[in-house]
Amino acid sequence: xxxxxxxxxxxxxxxxxxxxxxxxxxxxxxxxxxxxxxxxxxxxxxxxxxxxxxxxxxxxxxxxxxxxxxxxxxxxxxxxxxxxxxxxxxxxxxxxxxxxxxxxxxxxxxxxxxxxxxxxxxxxxxxxxxxxxxxxxxxxxxxxxxxxxxxxxxxxxxxxxxxxxxxxxxxxxxxxxxxxxxxxxxxxxxxxxxxxxxxxxxxxxxxxxxxxxxxxxxxxxxxxxxxxxxxxxxxxxxxxxxxxxxxxxxxxxxxxxxxxxxxxxxxxxxxxxxxxxxxxxxxxxx
Ligand code: SF4
Numbered sequence: 001x002x003x004x005x006x007x008x009x010x011x012x013x014x015x016x017x018x019x020x021x022x023x024x025x026x027x028x029x030x031x032x033x034x035x036x037x038x039x040x041x042x043x044x045x046x047x048x049x050x051x052x053x054x055x056x057x058x059x060x061x062x063x064x065x066x067x068x069x070x071x072x073x074x075x076x077x078x079x080x081x082x083x084x085x086x087x088x089x090x091x092x093x094x095x096x097x098x099x100x101x102x103x104x105x106x107x108x109x110x111x112x113x114x115x116x117x118x119x120x121x122x123x124x125x126x127x128x129x130x131x132x133x134x135x136x137x138x139x140x141x142x143x144x145x146x147x148x149x150x151x152x153x154x155x156x157x158x159x160x161x162x163x164x165x166x167x168x169x170x171x172x173x174x175x176x177x178x179x180x181x182x183x184x185x186x187x188x189x190x191x192x193x194x195x196x197x198x199x200x201x202x203x204x205x206x207x208x209x210x211x212x213x214x215x216x217x218x219x220x221x222x223x224x225x226x227x228x229x230x231x232x233x234x235x236x237x238x239x240x241x242x243x244x245x246x247x248x249x250x251x252x253x254x255x256x257x258x259x260x261x262x263x264x265x266x267x268x269x270x271x272x273x274x275x276x277x278x279x280x281x282x283x284x285x286x
Contacts, residue, residue: 001094001095001096001133002094002095002129002130002131002132002133002134003092003093003094003095003130004027004029004092004093004095004098004127004130004134005029005030005031005087005090005091005092005093006027006028006029006030006090006091006092006093006098007028007029007030007066007078007080007081007082007086007089007090007120007121008026008027008028008066008081008284008285009025009026009027009028009098009101009102009105010025010026010105010285010286011023011024011025011026011105011106011114012024012026012276012280012285012286013275013276013279014115014117014147014275015273015274015275015276015277015279016180016213016244016272016273016274016275016276017147017180017211017213017242017244017272018147018178018180018209018211018240019115019117019145019147019178020272020273020275021275022113022114022115023107023113023114023115024114024115024116024117024147025102025105025106025114025115025116025117026117026119027098027102027116027117027118027119027123028078028081028119028120028121028123029081029118029119029120029121029122029123029125029127030081030082030087030090030120030121031081031082031120031121031122031125031126031127032076032081032082032120032121032122032125032151033122033125033151033153033154034076034122034151034153034184034188034190034194034195035075035076035082035189035190036075036076036184036188036189036190037074037075037076037189038075038186038187038188038189038190039074039075039076039077039187039188039189039215039246040073040074040075040217040246040252041074041075041189043186043187043220063086063089064089065089066080066089066284066285067283067284067285069086069284071249071281071282071283072249073249073251073252077282078119078120078121080284081120081121082120082121082122095130095133095134095137096137098134099134099137099139099140102139103139110139110142111140111142111143111144112142115143115144115145115146115147116143116145116146116147117146117147117149118131118146118147118148118149119148119149120149120150122150122151122153122154123148123149123150124148124150124154124156125154128154128156128157128159128160129157129159129160131160131163132160132163135167143175144174144175144176145175145176145177145178146175146176146177146178147177147178147179147180148177148178148179148180149180149182150179150180150181150182151181151182151183151184151195152179152181152182152183152195152197152200152201152204152212153194153195153197153200154200155200155203156203156204156207161203161206161207164177164207164208165206165207168207168208176208176209177207177208177209178208178209178210178211179201179204179208179209179210179211180211180213181201181204181210181211181212181213182213182214182215183195183196183201183212183213183214183228183232184196185214185215185221185224185225185228186224187215187217187218187220187221187224187246188215196228196231196232198231198232198234198235198237199235201232201235201237202232202235202236202237205237205238205239209239210237210239211239211240211241211242211270212228212229212232212237212239212240212241212242213241213242213243213244213272214228214241214242214243214244215244215245215246216243216244216245216246216256216260216263217245217246217256221246222243222263222267225241225243229241240270241269241270242264242269242270242271242272243260243263243264243269243270243271243272244260244271244272244273244274245257245259245260245261245273245274247274247277249277249281249282250277250278250281250282253274253277253278253282254278257273257274
């Protein structure tokens with residue numbers, strides 16, 4: 001039976017993108033190929049060393065569970081889902097154990113209108129081989145919609161691509177697969193050539209609906225997003241594009257959410273909120 005290293009498993013409302021407002025189970029896998037230490041930092045201060053300032057300022061040993069971890073105003077707001085210092089907070093769970101936990105946290109103890117968000121970290125790293133066991137579990141039969149929240153750098157393996165095609169067209173009814181691609185612009189601190197991978201994202205459209213979601217704080221970020229959008233379109237990507245305000249904490253989010261909404265309107269793009277910030281203060285487990 002397959003196992004997954006799970007950083008968090010919780011029930012909440014999807015706060016971002018296409019499924020904003022939909023009751024959702026969030027399965028957050030451990031591990032990421034990026035650090036994104038640059039979010040919220042002035043551009044000339046972004047460096048990879050910022051990782052240690054942003055993520056390990058706290059005394060790691062004093063935290064026993066995710067809910068106790070501090071929120072950060074710079075860098076990746078889900079840092080504990082990939083930073084090695086926090087790996088012991090994330091257990092390896094069998095697909096049976098994960099399904100049991102899901103049945104405990106959804107309101108009717110079976111899938112109704114909830115959708116499953118597989119997030120991270122980066123959920124399309126090596127875990128692709130483990131998802132079929134989980135999704136084929138008898139108690140997952142009535143699940144109709146899945147979103148993978150990915151940074152858009154991981155190619156689908158041929159085996160997983162085949163599996164997803166079968167899952168979407170399965171005998172149990174119409175099912176929907178979505179790839180919410182949060183492509184990382186230079187403000188993240190990651191290199192363009194590593195982060196903007198149009199051919200990979202274009203391929204997601206072979207098995208589901210894919211859309212791009214850019215985190216924006218400044219005009220320079222938007223100029224970068226426009227260059228990235230052009231690159232994705234050149235590769236044949238057809239999906240929607242969302243602009244989303246930066247802000248893992250409420251004070252930062254509130255500074256630029258309206259400006260980003262206006263920018264999206266002005267350019268005929270979609271706006272994504274981060275409802276988990278005003279509703280739940282972006283606390284772990286929300
Ligand atoms: S890709 Fe996402 S999870 Fe990974 S470091 Fe960047 S923001 Fe965090």
